[in-house]
Structure formats: structure tokens, C-alpha cells
Amino acid sequence: MATTDKLLLAFQHFDAANKEDPNTEEYQGRTYPKEVLYGIRMTERLNEFDPNASEALRLTARCQHICRWEIPRESYDMTREGYLRWRQDLKKFHAEKASEILAAVGYDQDTIKKVCFLLEKKQLKKNADTQALEDTICLVFLEYYFEPFAHKHPEQKTIDILQKTWRKMSDKGHDAALKLPLSKFSTDLVSKALSNE
Structure with missing residues (x-):
């Protein structure tokens, strides 16, 4: 645009x-x-x-x-x-x-x-723009703010936050998240969170 x-x-x-x-x-x-x-x-x-x-x-x-x-x-x-x-x-x-x-x-x-x-954040999962905004918020969190957060909190709390984040995202958001340049530390936590979903 x-x-x-x-x-x-x-x-x-x-x-x-x-x-x-x-x-x-x-x-x-x-x-x-x-x-x-x-x-x-x-x-x-x-x-x-x-x-x-x-x-x-x-x-x-x-x-x-x-x-x-x-x-x-x-x-x-x-x-x-x-x-x-x-x-x-x-x-x-x-x-x-x-x-x-x-x-x-x-x-x-x-x-x-x-x-x-x-x-x-009205009509999440129903309104395309609301969902795109939420996906973007989640992607920015995962790329820039998740790892510092994870280092400050117990692993189970971190996994719980990841699972809640994942549930708010669309399939397109999930695909984008799995392509983010995350560290091995973060990637391992994401894998644990998704395997327990």
C-alpha cells in the first residue's frame, strides 16, 4: 500500500x-x-x-x-x-x-x-485487521522481547506465556513465527511449548 x-x-x-x-x-x-x-x-x-x-x-x-x-x-x-x-x-x-x-x-x-x-483488540479471530495486528504484536514479542523475559522467569511460566501467545495467533502468524531468527535457547522453549499444546 x-x-x-x-x-x-x-x-x-x-x-x-x-x-x-x-x-x-x-x-x-x-x-x-x-x-x-x-x-x-x-x-x-x-x-x-x-x-x-x-x-x-x-x-x-x-x-x-x-x-x-x-x-x-x-x-x-x-x-x-x-x-x-x-x-x-x-x-x-x-x-x-x-x-x-x-x-x-x-x-x-x-x-x-x-x-x-x-x-x-475487538473481534480477535473474526476481524482480519484485528488478527493481523495481534499476529504482529506476537511476532515482535517473540523476536525482541521473549528471550529477555524468559531469562527472568521460571521455565514453566515462560512456556505458559508462549502457549497463550500461540493461541492468539493465526496460521499465517504461526508460519511467520517459525521463521523468526530466534536463538537456540528460544527455539528450544518454543518447541517445548508447542509439544505440550
């Missing part, structure tokens, strides 16, 4: 908001605000996974974690109920932030509604 000037402008605004992230990450010799790097990774992975993605989906991928640090996990009870409430509040927060930026850039209400629909 062609890249419009408006899309690039929205990306610039999303990235500018995420540059305020106090958390940083080193990657290939550079230091990035964490959510800026995440947004870039989401865009790159979506472009590869779904080259014909709609403009709304491309916008959503870039702003999926917009200003996430403003609602830290630690501000909620460290229970499953607290985690689920945090996730729900984040979806609404991301939708509000994205809507403000998209309106300022000049997007119409129809596009803004589509982005909010996707940010709230």
Missing part, C-alpha cells in the same frame, strides 16, 4: 509523543526511548507480515503502545484482576491519545474509529 504524507506525519507525531518515554533500550549501538523503538519494530514487522495492510492498521501498529509508561503496571494491584484492569485501562488510554493525534493530523472520524477499534 502507498505511504501517504498524512500517514508519515501521524508516525512523526506518535514518535514525538513516545520520545518522552523515560525508559530506554539499547539496540544496534543506539539508545532509543523504549516505546519509540517498539513502534518502529511494529511498523517494520507489519510491513513484512502484511504488505497490503490498510492505513488504519498501519497507524494502529505504530501507536499501539503510545505513552504506555504514563500508566505503570505497578499502579494497579499485582493480581490477575489488577493486571486485567490495567490492560483494559491501557486500551482506552491508547485510543484517546491516538485519537487526539489523528484528529490534529487531519484524519476523518471513520479512520479514527477504525484505529480505536483495533487498539481495543
Whole structure:
């Protein structure tokens, strides 16, 4: 799909908001605000996974974690109920932030509604764009964030997370995941998780 000037402008605004992230990450010799790097990774992975993605989906991928640090996990009870409430509040927060930026850039209400629909992960397994977004999120997690996570947690918890991740993905997502350049450590854990599914 062609890249419009408006899309690039929205990306610039999303990235500018995420540059305020106090958390940083080193990657290939550079230091990035964490959510800026995440947004870039989401865009790159979506472009590869779904080259014909709609403009709304491309916008959503870039702003999926917009200003996430403003609602830290630690501000909620460290229970499953607290985690689920945090996730729900984040979806609404991301939708509000994205809507403000998209309106300022000049997007119409129809596009803004589509982005909010996707940010709230509605109709997973039923809506093609929601599923493509979820597949992209899972692929980015597996490629860049899974191994650091695995080193911090017991193997059984890691396998459980992998199995939950796998269930959210489509067959196309599974195929893409099995082609990721994972380390032997990660590949072995994926194999264990899938053999127990």
C-alpha cells in the first residue's frame, strides 16, 4: 500500500509523543526511548507480515503502545484482576491519545474509529485487521522481547506465556513465527511449548 504524507506525519507525531518515554533500550549501538523503538519494530514487522495492510492498521501498529509508561503496571494491584484492569485501562488510554493525534493530523472520524477499534483488540479471530495486528504484536514479542523475559522467569511460566501467545495467533502468524531468527535457547522453549499444546 502507498505511504501517504498524512500517514508519515501521524508516525512523526506518535514518535514525538513516545520520545518522552523515560525508559530506554539499547539496540544496534543506539539508545532509543523504549516505546519509540517498539513502534518502529511494529511498523517494520507489519510491513513484512502484511504488505497490503490498510492505513488504519498501519497507524494502529505504530501507536499501539503510545505513552504506555504514563500508566505503570505497578499502579494497579499485582493480581490477575489488577493486571486485567490495567490492560483494559491501557486500551482506552491508547485510543484517546491516538485519537487526539489523528484528529490534529487531519484524519476523518471513520479512520479514527477504525484505529480505536483495533487498539481495543475487538473481534480477535473474526476481524482480519484485528488478527493481523495481534499476529504482529506476537511476532515482535517473540523476536525482541521473549528471550529477555524468559531469562527472568521460571521455565514453566515462560512456556505458559508462549502457549497463550500461540493461541492468539493465526496460521499465517504461526508460519511467520517459525521463521523468526530466534536463538537456540528460544527455539528450544518454543518447541517445548508447542509439544505440550
